Amino acid sequence: MSGSNILVSAESYVRQLFSKQLPDKLCFHNLAHTEMVVKASKEISQGMQLTNEEREIILIAAWFHDTGYIRTYAGHEEESKxxxxxxLQKNQYTPLKISKVLTCIAATQLEKAPKEISEKVLRDADLYHLSSSNYFKWLGLLRKEWETVLDSKVSDDQWHLQNLDFLHQHNYCTAYGQKKLEKGKQANLKKNIQALEGYYHDAQ
Structure with a gap:
């Protein structure tokens, strides 16, 4: 199967999978998030001037990276793999390429340090929303999902503190991310600080 065909098949397969099997309560880790990650993967890959084969590996991994959520929440990455x-085996994808796709998916785990450029691209794409003008919309969806799925309820100030801490600790992995995405992330970091300051001001 050619590169373009495998990508079309992968997209179609994942769309059907999410449509039929993804729990409704997943309002962040759903098709919209996956579509954003795929789009971000294309943007970063182009910015990094990667080869067609590298892009193919990354885009397949982008489509599949959250499919494990149809089976489990914790440890979904292994199920995604x-x-x-x-x-990919059913579509006669080569064992070497399959291995690269699976390594990419594994790199979306925050505790893992991505090594290859393809892993770094997908890692940056998965956290593209940190730099987005829709950052707070995505955050709201994540908060709602955690409340529903994990029964994790925190106060507004705790929520802003958690996200501020995450933004401070996070670093984009690719040169493109560091040059292009970091600006948006820093803008969102400032907005998060302002939101926190506003909360404390109102509470006084």
Whole structure:
């Protein structure tokens, strides 16, 4: 199967999978998030001037990186890898390329340090929303999802503090991310500080 065909098949497969099997309560980790990650992967790959084969690996991984949520919430990455492996083997994708796709998916785990450029691109794409003008919209969806799925309820000030801490600790992995995405992230960091300051001001 050619590169363009495998990508079309991967997209179609994941769209159907999410449509039929993804729980409704997942309002952040859903098709909209995956579409954003795919779009971001294309943007970063182009900015990094990657080869067509590298882009193909990254985009397949982008489509599949959250499919494991149809089976489990915690540790979904392993299930995502299993689903991707099953699909790619059925489509006669080469073992070497399958391995690269699975390594990319694994790199979306925050505790792992991405090594290859393809892993770094997907990691940056997965956290593209940190730099987005819709940052607070995405945050609201994530908060709602955690409240529903994990029964994790925190106060507004705790929520802003958690996200501020995450923004401070986060670093984009690719040169493109560091040059282009970091600006948006820093703007959102300032907005988060302002929101926190506003909360404390109102509470006084």
């Amino acid at each position: 299993n689903i991707a492996r099953e699909f």
